[in-house]
Amino acid sequence: MGFNSLVFIFILLPFALLVYKYIPKQWHNIFLLILSLFFYAWGSAPALIMILLSVGFNFFAARGIGQHIESGDKRTARIQLIASVAFDVALLAVYKYTGLDMPLGISFYSFSVMSCLFDVYYGKTSAQVEFFDFFLYVMFFPKIISGPIVKWEDFRAQVHNHAVTRDGFLQGFELFLAGFFKKALLADKLGVTLASLLARPQQTVGLAWIGVFVYSFELYLDFSGYSDMAIGLARMFGFSFKKNFDYPYTSESVSVFWRRWHISLGAWFRDYVYIPLGGSRCNRGTQIRNLMIVWVLTGIWHGSTLNYLIWGLYHGSLVLLDKFVIGERLQKVPRRLRILLTDAAVFIGWVFFFRTGIGDAFAHIGRLFGIGAAGFWSRATTFSLTENLILLIIAALCCSPWMKNMHAKLTYKKDGAAMYISVALYVILFVFGVAGILGSTWTSFMYANF
């Protein structure tokens, strides 16, 4: 099940909210656990066994490590930590690199379970890991499928302390809706036009650029939209998760970009890989090594093909460039230009995501600069532009706080009609969003198929 499925929105969500409101407080977590198990098993029943086994493995690993820490045996704790993390990583690698179907959410829950092992080892949380807390942490349905990657210590701090406030609940719901709109109204439509755009036989320079823009916006809106829905949902049950995206396309440098894009992943690598390896507190050579390790890992986390590795190295190199070569000089460039350059670098990087195979990826990048293109512009290019222009403009506006601020400015005036217009807008957008979901299941046959 996903968040923008009809069964979730119209059956599971209202049911869950209703039951949660009226059952006694001490049953809350158990209910959330059962809900999460159901949510995961729906459509992924075979994968359920794997995740349950992983929960078992990692729970006892955490227990063991905790016990060693408590009794002062840091050495054994360390050995067990390395062995367990190695097993988790190996499991993830096996799925990624052989053709096997990956269990739903394994890229995310693997990082969750490892977070617990690390946090216990480093003493960030109590060495005693409670089973049901851990179980809920791994399976928690708002975040299990696509994150954000919440650290064990953050979840642990709230698991017995997540009272729902009215403000929090309502904000959560708004965020959920905002994410839904981003995904169902913008990202999905961009995805549809991208496919036909990339399939045009004559690829011009114009098409190459339009493709890059369409995908860059689609990826951001899709991923951040889903994160919004996840964080919003968690909020409705009292959990506060940190935001996963902070208007990354307004970043002034690639280093800043990585503090605004998929923030939970960056934080995970920073806290569990970069800093333990020494981080920035060592000589330049080691620093560079540490950074490159993190970026190689970032690349291969996103995908198992060479494209993703190259993408990771690409960003790693850019960050190194920014940190050690350009440094302060970048400040001399006007702010808007800095943002533009950063966006250009990042957008071009996404080519490795939507073109499978290194050949296709580099060919596309070449075409961006006129190499190997079938001309600069064409009729088909104009058509692709007109098909996407309005979407692209709206998407661009959503990449900065402009949309949100404008909405707040226009709506929260003195008790006027503006408020009700905004509500009506939300309802209409919601209906259009549902129409979008239904539309993707619409199959019409030219000749009767009875």
Add this chain to the structure above:
Amino acid sequence: MPDNKTPQQKKALYKRSLIRRHHRIVFTAVMALIVLLFLANLLTPSKKTSDAENRSLAQRPHITAGGLRDGSFAEDFDTYYSDQFVFRNQFIKLKFIGNMLLHIKENNGVLIGKEKYQFEIPAVPDEKLEAKTIQSINEYAKASDGIETRMMIVPGSAAILKDKLPVSASVPDQVKDIKDFYSQIDDGIRKIDTVKILKQADSDNLYYKTDHHWTSEGAYTVFKAAAHELGIKKPGRYNKYTVSTSFKGSLSSKSGDFIGKDTIEVYVPKSNETDYYVSYPNAQEKRASIYKPEMLDVKDQYLVFFGGNHPLVEINTTAGTGRNLLILKDSYANAFVQFLIPYYDHIIMVDPRYYYDNVNMVVSNYGINEILYLYSADTLFTDTSLSDALEAAADAAAEDQDQSEEAQGEETQREESQKE
């Protein structure tokens, strides 16, 4: 709490209460909508088929242990829930409207053009498949000595009504594809240049706006101009009757636009000298007319011609011309046959997508002396049934030949042994 807040603090608090109020109303409104739709879904009975989508709709899946275990129950339930979702058709229309607002002109493979014209994007020919089809047609013609063979490939509206396509839309060049196809067909088969005829026609009514077929007028335009090539020296006159003004065709269904409407006309020969009846062997049905008026009550009114596609349709006339025509076809022929009735004794229509018997049997049973291939370009360039059927017929013929040669061989042997 002492009320010594600064004006700014008061303003901030007020704004916060506004925000809270806004969020509350949004939540109430959207959640109410969700609950209403949930109840509506619960209380509405399941539909069996979708007229709009031309297919049967998924029904509630049964809960089985196996289904729960491998996740197929969940998948089937998801499909069932979306298939049976209340107001499904209206939601699709809404999606279409949303796309129109965003100036997205391509909906589900259908281009939305000017003057409410909808266009199916022409299929890109499958070269291997095409080669096979061309080969089988050529070989069949060679083996069919004495049968006059003709071919009529009809382009789709996107190839002819280029000025009605949405601005700067670019579609595969079907005109060129038809030309290429024709050039590989042997000279012994007469090819009709439908593209030229349709391009030169000065009419706004050659194709339906909401359907992928040509109109009767489009078909008539081709008939009139090509009659001579079809061996009809003096084509007669026809009376035109409008049978529907509310036709919403296949493209409307595919794209989700239910706004446009088309008119269906039929052409009946002015002189009513020729009587005929139609026989549908697979349905064991006989009719006195090629039109089925009851089809005007269903969604796909184009079915008024013959009720759609059948494996084989027999038209027996009193024309007395001695000409027996076999048409190997797709649904485009359904609107063309109405002009042919006064000129043939028998018109046999075979649709290879549904016909599994031997085409040669048709030829011998009905004394076929003329064959017409009447296809839309889209179907012909992507379909395998025609080549399959022709190859099967050729194989069967070869086998018969072998068997009869064997039998002949045995006979000659017997005769010779008798002589001795």
Add this chain to the structure above:
Amino acid sequence: MKKLSGDKINYADLIKWIFALLIIVLIVLKFTGNRVSNADFKDVKKAVEKTVKDDDTVLDGDNVMVKRLYGIDPADYDGIMLKYPSTNMNVNEVFLVKLKDVKQQDQILEAVEKRLETQKNNFENYGTNQYSILKKSVTDVQGNYIMFVVNEKTDPIVKAFEKSLK
């Protein structure tokens, strides 16, 4: 794995490896189940045909026959072979398919089931011998190859099929 100086075995450490073992077992099972064969369709076809070459109750089925009996389009698959009963009184049949994609398994299995049902219905009331042969039919799914066999003796055919896939 080091024990603490002097005593307790850490049970948690041990138990986690039991889970690890179960995970490994699960993965291995998944591997062997989905194995795709690289065998050439021509070779598999030859091997299977050999086992029925002396059966004169079956005929070679062409594309039209496949469509008619199974309702699938041969063009969608990598290779199809059909041997179907020559008369209304026989039921011997071999249907061999090489899939383009493992995901096509469901479609073929559905088509085979329908075909079997149709045949069973035809013989249920008056052909007890044929009916019992139909009931013994075998549908062998091997990753990207599927074979449906109706025969008094299905074993040699199935064995030849599976052997040719290596």
